[in-house]
Amino acid sequence: MLLNFKQSGLEQSSAKTVILIHGLFGSLENLNIIARALEPQFNVVNVDLRNHGRSFKSDDMNYQVMAQDILSLIDHLKLEQVILVGHSMGGKVAMQVAMLDEQKVSKLVVLDIAPVQYHPRHDGIIAALNKVTSSTPKSRSDADKIMSNNIEELGVRQFLLKSLAKNDNGELEWRFNLPIIEKNYSKIIDNIDTPRTCLCDTLFLKGNNSDYILPEHKNEIVSAFSKARAKIIQGAGHWLHAEKPEAVNRSIIDFIQ
Known part of the structure:
Protein backbone atom coordinates (compact mmCIF):
# COMPACT_ATOMS: atom_id res chain seq x y z
CA MET A 1 0.00 0.00 0.00
CA HIS A 119 13.71 5.39 27.45
CA PRO A 120 9.89 5.66 27.43
CA ARG A 121 8.85 9.32 27.57
CA HIS A 122 5.31 9.41 26.21
CA ASP A 123 3.39 7.65 29.01
CA GLY A 124 1.52 10.81 30.01
CA ILE A 125 0.67 11.64 26.41
CA ILE A 126 -0.61 8.14 25.66
CA ALA A 127 -2.72 8.19 28.84
CA ALA A 128 -4.20 11.57 27.84
CA LEU A 129 -4.96 10.39 24.30
CA ASN A 130 -6.72 7.29 25.63
CA LYS A 131 -8.80 9.45 28.00
CA VAL A 132 -9.98 11.52 25.04
CA THR A 133 -10.91 8.35 23.15
CA SER A 134 -12.95 6.98 26.05
CA SER A 135 -14.63 10.34 26.80
CA THR A 136 -16.02 11.00 23.28
CA PRO A 137 -15.59 14.82 23.44
CA LYS A 138 -17.90 17.10 21.44
CA SER A 139 -15.20 19.62 20.54
CA ARG A 140 -11.44 20.13 20.48
CA SER A 141 -11.75 22.44 23.49
CA ASP A 142 -13.41 19.57 25.41
CA ALA A 143 -10.54 17.30 24.42
CA ASP A 144 -8.02 19.93 25.47
CA LYS A 145 -9.54 20.08 28.96
CA ILE A 146 -9.40 16.29 29.23
CA MET A 147 -5.73 16.18 28.20
CA SER A 148 -4.66 19.07 30.45
CA ASN A 149 -4.66 16.75 33.49
CA ASN A 150 -1.85 14.70 31.93
CA ILE A 151 -0.15 17.23 29.65
CA GLU A 152 0.70 20.64 31.10
CA GLU A 153 2.32 22.11 27.97
CA LEU A 154 -0.26 23.94 25.87
CA GLY A 155 1.92 23.64 22.76
CA VAL A 156 2.04 19.84 23.03
CA ARG A 157 -1.75 19.66 23.43
CA GLN A 158 -2.27 21.95 20.44
CA PHE A 159 0.06 19.78 18.35
CA LEU A 160 -1.87 16.63 19.27
CA LEU A 161 -5.27 18.25 18.70
CA LYS A 162 -4.39 18.87 15.05
CA SER A 163 -4.92 15.12 14.59
CA LEU A 164 -8.37 15.09 16.20
CA ALA A 165 -10.98 15.08 13.43
CA LYS A 166 -14.57 14.02 12.79
CA ASN A 167 -15.16 10.57 11.34
CA ASP A 168 -17.96 9.56 8.97
CA ASN A 169 -20.39 9.43 11.90
CA GLY A 170 -19.56 12.99 12.93
CA GLU A 171 -17.66 11.85 16.03
CA LEU A 172 -14.23 13.19 16.96
CA GLU A 173 -11.45 10.63 16.82
CA TRP A 174 -7.68 10.53 16.49
CA ARG A 175 -6.38 10.30 12.93
CA PHE A 176 -3.40 8.29 14.17
CA ASN A 177 -3.91 4.64 15.08
CA LEU A 178 -3.45 4.95 18.84
CA PRO A 179 -3.94 1.26 19.80
CA ILE A 180 -1.30 0.10 17.31
CA ILE A 181 1.11 2.89 18.26
CA GLU A 182 0.73 1.97 21.92
CA LYS A 183 1.21 -1.73 21.14
CA ASN A 184 4.39 -1.02 19.13
CA TYR A 185 5.75 1.77 21.32
CA SER A 186 8.81 -0.23 22.37
CA LYS A 187 9.78 -0.50 18.69
CA ILE A 188 9.30 3.24 18.17
CA ILE A 189 11.71 4.18 20.96
CA ASP A 190 14.13 1.45 19.87
Whole structure:
Protein backbone atom coordinates (compact mmCIF):
# COMPACT_ATOMS: atom_id res chain seq x y z
CA MET A 1 0.00 0.00 0.00
CA LEU A 2 1.10 3.53 -0.75
CA LEU A 3 1.48 6.29 1.83
CA ASN A 4 -0.72 9.35 1.60
CA PHE A 5 1.38 12.24 0.32
CA LYS A 6 1.15 15.80 -0.94
CA GLN A 7 3.40 17.18 -3.66
CA SER A 8 4.18 20.90 -3.99
CA GLY A 9 6.81 23.31 -5.23
CA LEU A 10 8.63 22.98 -8.55
CA GLU A 11 7.85 20.28 -11.08
CA GLN A 12 9.42 16.94 -10.34
CA SER A 13 11.17 16.82 -13.72
CA SER A 14 13.00 20.11 -13.23
CA ALA A 15 14.00 20.13 -9.56
CA LYS A 16 15.51 18.01 -6.83
CA THR A 17 12.95 16.29 -4.63
CA VAL A 18 12.80 16.68 -0.85
CA ILE A 19 10.69 14.23 1.15
CA LEU A 20 9.50 15.51 4.54
CA ILE A 21 8.74 12.93 7.26
CA HIS A 22 6.85 13.92 10.42
CA GLY A 23 7.23 12.53 13.93
CA LEU A 24 5.14 10.43 16.31
CA PHE A 25 1.45 11.42 16.61
CA GLY A 26 1.92 13.85 13.71
CA SER A 27 0.88 14.17 10.08
CA LEU A 28 2.12 15.74 6.87
CA GLU A 29 0.77 19.15 7.97
CA ASN A 30 3.36 19.30 10.78
CA LEU A 31 6.24 20.10 8.44
CA ASN A 32 4.36 22.58 6.23
CA ILE A 33 6.51 25.38 7.63
CA ILE A 34 9.56 23.67 6.12
CA ALA A 35 7.69 22.76 2.93
CA ARG A 36 6.77 26.39 2.25
CA ALA A 37 10.41 27.47 2.60
CA LEU A 38 11.57 24.75 0.16
CA GLU A 39 8.84 25.09 -2.48
CA PRO A 40 10.49 27.95 -4.47
CA GLN A 41 13.54 25.80 -5.19
CA PHE A 42 12.54 22.14 -4.82
CA ASN A 43 9.89 19.56 -5.55
CA VAL A 44 8.52 18.86 -2.06
CA VAL A 45 6.78 15.65 -1.02
CA ASN A 46 5.09 15.68 2.39
CA VAL A 47 4.03 12.25 3.69
CA ASP A 48 1.75 10.70 6.29
CA LEU A 49 3.55 7.72 7.82
CA ARG A 50 1.60 4.47 8.27
CA ASN A 51 -0.90 4.63 11.14
CA HIS A 52 -0.82 8.44 10.91
CA GLY A 53 -2.86 11.08 9.10
CA ARG A 54 -4.67 9.72 6.06
CA SER A 55 -2.26 6.86 5.39
CA PHE A 56 -3.19 3.21 5.76
CA LYS A 57 -3.43 1.39 9.08
CA SER A 58 -1.26 -1.63 9.79
CA ASP A 59 -0.52 -3.88 12.75
CA ASP A 60 3.18 -3.74 11.82
CA MET A 61 5.05 -0.64 12.93
CA ASN A 62 8.83 -0.61 13.12
CA TYR A 63 11.60 1.29 11.38
CA GLN A 64 12.22 -1.37 8.74
CA VAL A 65 8.64 -1.34 7.45
CA MET A 66 8.24 2.44 7.76
CA ALA A 67 11.46 2.96 5.80
CA GLN A 68 10.27 0.52 3.16
CA ASP A 69 7.07 2.58 2.84
CA ILE A 70 9.22 5.59 1.92
CA LEU A 71 11.26 3.56 -0.58
CA SER A 72 8.02 2.31 -2.18
CA LEU A 73 6.86 5.92 -2.54
CA ILE A 74 10.20 6.89 -4.12
CA ASP A 75 9.75 4.07 -6.64
CA HIS A 76 6.12 5.07 -7.26
CA LEU A 77 7.20 8.62 -8.06
CA LYS A 78 9.96 7.24 -10.34
CA LEU A 79 12.67 9.13 -8.48
CA GLU A 80 16.30 8.08 -8.67
CA GLN A 81 17.51 10.12 -5.70
CA VAL A 82 15.88 12.23 -3.01
CA ILE A 83 16.77 14.47 -0.10
CA LEU A 84 15.21 13.27 3.15
CA VAL A 85 14.21 15.56 6.04
CA GLY A 86 12.75 13.86 9.11
CA HIS A 87 11.75 15.09 12.56
CA SER A 88 11.95 12.89 15.66
CA MET A 89 10.48 9.46 14.77
CA GLY A 90 10.49 10.65 11.15
CA GLY A 91 14.20 11.33 11.50
CA LYS A 92 14.73 7.72 12.49
CA VAL A 93 12.65 6.59 9.52
CA ALA A 94 14.81 8.76 7.25
CA MET A 95 17.99 7.30 8.76
CA GLN A 96 16.67 3.77 8.24
CA VAL A 97 15.88 4.56 4.57
CA ALA A 98 19.51 5.64 4.10
CA MET A 99 20.70 2.44 5.76
CA LEU A 100 18.50 0.29 3.51
CA ASP A 101 19.28 2.03 0.20
CA GLU A 102 21.97 4.68 0.45
CA GLN A 103 22.02 5.20 -3.33
CA LYS A 104 18.49 6.65 -3.19
CA VAL A 105 19.46 9.35 -0.66
CA SER A 106 21.60 12.26 -1.83
CA LYS A 107 21.37 14.15 1.47
CA LEU A 108 19.84 13.47 4.85
CA VAL A 109 18.60 16.01 7.42
CA VAL A 110 17.66 14.68 10.88
CA LEU A 111 15.77 16.98 13.24
CA ASP A 112 16.44 16.41 16.93
CA ILE A 113 16.81 12.64 17.19
CA ALA A 114 19.79 10.29 17.37
CA PRO A 115 20.34 6.70 16.19
CA VAL A 116 20.00 5.35 19.73
CA GLN A 117 17.45 3.57 21.89
CA TYR A 118 15.42 5.90 24.11
CA HIS A 119 13.71 5.39 27.45
CA PRO A 120 9.89 5.66 27.43
CA ARG A 121 8.85 9.32 27.57
CA HIS A 122 5.31 9.41 26.21
CA ASP A 123 3.39 7.65 29.01
CA GLY A 124 1.52 10.81 30.01
CA ILE A 125 0.67 11.64 26.41
CA ILE A 126 -0.61 8.14 25.66
CA ALA A 127 -2.72 8.19 28.84
CA ALA A 128 -4.20 11.57 27.84
CA LEU A 129 -4.96 10.39 24.30
CA ASN A 130 -6.72 7.29 25.63
CA LYS A 131 -8.80 9.45 28.00
CA VAL A 132 -9.98 11.52 25.04
CA THR A 133 -10.91 8.35 23.15
CA SER A 134 -12.95 6.98 26.05
CA SER A 135 -14.63 10.34 26.80
CA THR A 136 -16.02 11.00 23.28
CA PRO A 137 -15.59 14.82 23.44
CA LYS A 138 -17.90 17.10 21.44
CA SER A 139 -15.20 19.62 20.54
CA ARG A 140 -11.44 20.13 20.48
CA SER A 141 -11.75 22.44 23.49
CA ASP A 142 -13.41 19.57 25.41
CA ALA A 143 -10.54 17.30 24.42
CA ASP A 144 -8.02 19.93 25.47
CA LYS A 145 -9.54 20.08 28.96
CA ILE A 146 -9.40 16.29 29.23
CA MET A 147 -5.73 16.18 28.20
CA SER A 148 -4.66 19.07 30.45
CA ASN A 149 -4.66 16.75 33.49
CA ASN A 150 -1.85 14.70 31.93
CA ILE A 151 -0.15 17.23 29.65
CA GLU A 152 0.70 20.64 31.10
CA GLU A 153 2.32 22.11 27.97
CA LEU A 154 -0.26 23.94 25.87
CA GLY A 155 1.92 23.64 22.76
CA VAL A 156 2.04 19.84 23.03
CA ARG A 157 -1.75 19.66 23.43
CA GLN A 158 -2.27 21.95 20.44
CA PHE A 159 0.06 19.78 18.35
CA LEU A 160 -1.87 16.63 19.27
CA LEU A 161 -5.27 18.25 18.70
CA LYS A 162 -4.39 18.87 15.05
CA SER A 163 -4.92 15.12 14.59
CA LEU A 164 -8.37 15.09 16.20
CA ALA A 165 -10.98 15.08 13.43
CA LYS A 166 -14.57 14.02 12.79
CA ASN A 167 -15.16 10.57 11.34
CA ASP A 168 -17.96 9.56 8.97
CA ASN A 169 -20.39 9.43 11.90
CA GLY A 170 -19.56 12.99 12.93
CA GLU A 171 -17.66 11.85 16.03
CA LEU A 172 -14.23 13.19 16.96
CA GLU A 173 -11.45 10.63 16.82
CA TRP A 174 -7.68 10.53 16.49
CA ARG A 175 -6.38 10.30 12.93
CA PHE A 176 -3.40 8.29 14.17
CA ASN A 177 -3.91 4.64 15.08
CA LEU A 178 -3.45 4.95 18.84
CA PRO A 179 -3.94 1.26 19.80
CA ILE A 180 -1.30 0.10 17.31
CA ILE A 181 1.11 2.89 18.26
CA GLU A 182 0.73 1.97 21.92
CA LYS A 183 1.21 -1.73 21.14
CA ASN A 184 4.39 -1.02 19.13
CA TYR A 185 5.75 1.77 21.32
CA SER A 186 8.81 -0.23 22.37
CA LYS A 187 9.78 -0.50 18.69
CA ILE A 188 9.30 3.24 18.17
CA ILE A 189 11.71 4.18 20.96
CA ASP A 190 14.13 1.45 19.87
CA ASN A 191 17.18 2.17 17.72
CA ILE A 192 17.19 1.79 13.97
CA ASP A 193 18.98 -1.15 12.39
CA THR A 194 22.58 -0.03 11.69
CA PRO A 195 24.37 -2.94 10.01
CA ARG A 196 26.97 -0.65 8.43
CA THR A 197 28.20 2.91 8.18
CA CYS A 198 26.18 5.18 5.89
CA LEU A 199 28.30 7.52 3.76
CA CYS A 200 25.61 9.97 2.62
CA ASP A 201 25.95 13.63 3.61
CA THR A 202 23.99 14.03 6.84
CA LEU A 203 23.03 17.02 8.97
CA PHE A 204 21.75 16.65 12.52
CA LEU A 205 19.87 19.71 13.81
CA LYS A 206 19.45 19.88 17.57
CA GLY A 207 17.35 22.24 19.65
CA ASN A 208 19.64 23.46 22.41
CA ASN A 209 16.87 23.07 25.02
CA SER A 210 16.13 19.48 23.95
CA ASP A 211 17.57 16.32 25.50
CA TYR A 212 16.98 14.08 22.47
CA ILE A 213 20.55 14.49 21.17
CA LEU A 214 23.18 14.42 23.92
CA PRO A 215 27.01 14.55 23.90
CA GLU A 216 27.13 10.85 24.79
CA HIS A 217 25.34 10.05 21.52
CA LYS A 218 28.24 11.33 19.40
CA ASN A 219 29.92 7.93 19.00
CA GLU A 220 26.71 6.25 17.83
CA ILE A 221 26.02 9.07 15.37
CA VAL A 222 29.51 9.04 13.84
CA SER A 223 29.61 5.25 13.75
CA ALA A 224 26.33 5.10 11.81
CA PHE A 225 26.82 8.26 9.68
CA SER A 226 30.50 8.96 9.14
CA LYS A 227 29.89 12.19 7.17
CA ALA A 228 27.52 13.60 9.79
CA ARG A 229 27.74 17.20 10.86
CA ALA A 230 25.71 18.86 13.57
CA LYS A 231 24.20 22.28 14.20
CA ILE A 232 22.51 23.57 17.33
CA ILE A 233 19.44 25.79 17.00
CA GLN A 234 19.51 28.25 19.89
CA GLY A 235 16.35 28.96 21.83
CA ALA A 236 14.59 25.84 20.57
CA GLY A 237 13.48 22.56 22.07
CA HIS A 238 12.40 19.30 20.43
CA TRP A 239 9.88 21.06 18.12
CA LEU A 240 12.67 23.27 16.78
CA HIS A 241 11.09 23.79 13.33
CA ALA A 242 7.98 25.28 14.96
CA GLU A 243 9.88 27.33 17.56
CA LYS A 244 12.66 28.70 15.34
CA PRO A 245 11.45 28.21 11.76
CA GLU A 246 13.72 30.76 10.10
CA ALA A 247 16.89 29.32 11.64
CA VAL A 248 15.86 25.73 10.88
CA ASN A 249 14.78 26.47 7.30
CA ARG A 250 17.96 28.40 6.54
CA SER A 251 20.09 25.59 7.97
CA ILE A 252 18.30 23.01 5.84
CA ILE A 253 18.48 25.05 2.63
CA ASP A 254 22.16 25.95 3.14
CA PHE A 255 22.99 22.27 3.68
CA ILE A 256 21.06 20.77 0.78
CA GLN A 257 22.24 23.40 -1.69
